[in-house]
Amino acid sequence: MRKMVNLVFHGIDDPPRQLEPGEERVWVTSRQLEFALDSVAEHPWVGISFDDGNASDLRIALPSLAQRNLKAIFFITVGRLNVPGYLDPHGVRELSRAGMVIGCHGMTHQRWRGLPAVRLREETLDAKNALEQVLGHAVTTVACxxxxxxxxxxxxCRQAGYRHVLTCDRLSSSPDAWLQHRSMIFRHHNAAGILHIIDGELHGLRLIRQRLRVLLKHWI
Ligand SMILES: [Zn+2]
Structure with a gap:
């Protein structure tokens, strides 16, 4: 079975809120998004996801996906529901009703490495429970x-009952793997850069280096 290449997008077009430091690098234009989606339509091994739960998920991403009959996973930062610039519960349900998968992106959008157990439980289990309350059905996927x-x-994440955890480790993954890697689409990516990511894996030394990095994260 061919491995999946998973893409991750964030906000689209002009941000309606103050961005976090460095966040502007991951906001793409709707032109970039549409180019990527048109390219993905010819590559069934590519998965699409959107992180953070930005308002542009509903306003821009959903119609662009629907036009092309594509599905995606939307990872929601649960503690930011109702914050201006982000989705509200109604918007999350609308994405779900449109056939999109809803995943969890933690509660407060912070780095999980080194967090104490009680905070990790809030970010994984409590966020999952709160999102399930919004949706009325199970949430089985999480993106850190x-x-x-x-x-x-x-x-x-295992304790919280997730079936898949999505990273940004730029490797391809088997569709049924517990840990699924993704590649971020950045604002600086031109058409060739986007196609390069869609086309697949890192090769040679870069691939070996990245696999080692991922291996280390598991053990440290
Ligand atoms: Zn995020």
């Missing part, structure tokens, strides 16, 4: 904010 995880946070 900033792609930051370690052995303990993966254990917390």
């Amino acid at each position: 904010p900033y792609g930051s995880y370690d052995r303990r946070s993966l254990f917390a």
Whole structure:
């Protein structure tokens, strides 16, 4: 079976809120999004996801996906529901009703590496429970904010009952793997850069280096 290449987008077009430091690098234009989605339509091994629960998920991403008959996973920062610039519970339910998968992106959008157990439980289990209350059905997938995880946070995800954890480790993954890697689409990516990511894996030394990095994260 061919491995999946998973893409991750964040906000689209002009941000309606103050961005976090460095966040502007991951806001893309609707032109970039549409180019990527048109390219993905020809590649069934590519998965699409959107992180953070921005208002542009509903306003821009959903119609762009629907036009192309594509599905995606939307990872919601649960503690930011109702914060201006982000989705509200109604918007999350609308995405779900449109056939999109809703996943959890933690409660407060912080790095999971090194968090104490009680905070990890809030970010994984409490956030999952709160999102399930909004949706009225189970949430089985989680994406760690900033792609930051370690052995303990993966254990917390298992304890919380997630079936898949999504990272930003730029590797391809088997569709049924517990840990699924993704590649971020950045604002600086041009068409060739986007196609390069969609086309697949890192090769040679870069691939070996990245696999080692991922291996270390599991054990430290
Ligand atoms: Zn995020």
